[in-house]
Amino acid sequence: MDNxxxxxxxxxxxxxxxxxxxxxxxxxxTHSVNVAIMSIGxxxxxxxxxxxxxxxxxxxxxHDVGKSAMPYEILNKQGKLNDIEYKVLxxxxxxxxxILRAHKEIPEESFAAVIQHHEKLTGKRLSLSVVGK
Ligand SMILES: [Fe+2]
Numbered sequence: 001m002d003n004x005x006x007x008x009x010x011x012x013x014x015x016x017x018x019x020x021x022x023x024x025x026x027x028x029x030t031h032s033v034n035v036a037i038m039s040i041g042x043x044x045x046x047x048x049x050x051x052x053x054x055x056x057x058x059x060x061x062x063h064d065v066g067k068s069a070m071p072y073e074i075l076n077k078q079g080k081l082n083d084i085e086y087k088v089l090x091x092x093x094x095x096x097x098x099i100l101r102a103h104k105e106i107p108e109e110s111f112a113a114v115i116q117h118h119e120k121l122t123g124k125r126l127s128l129s130v131v132g133k
Contacts (some may be wrong), residue, residue: 021068022060028064037059059113066096
């Protein structure tokens with residue numbers, strides 16, 4: 001609990017962005033919390049240093065924060081997205097990086113979780129791929 005409180009105090013503005021996402025897209029908010037808990041557990045299991053576990057947890061918690069910049073109608077659409085909507089939604093990776101770059105307190109190491117979380121094994125960034133491919 002001390003670590004969580006310390007992390008929130010160090011990253012107040014970024015946590016505010018996450019709370020905005022909670023009101024905008026509750027599914028992504030709970031998904032982000034779950035990913036953070038699992039990432040922290042994994043980091044502890046492989047015996048990362050506490051500082052590195054914290055950076056991993058920050059990145060995991062905020063990996064989908066770019067969804068807060070997505071149109072509400074697309075984010076919460078019932079049914080299948082069309083090609084244009086899907087292309088817009090994929091931009092949440094780039095939008096997330098932009099949002100977090102505005103917060104200088106976010107450790108550089110935490111950005112990997114944001115930038116790479118939809119990356120393919122080939123290293124290709126999904127958000128930059130051609131629609132439908
Ligand atoms: Fe995502």
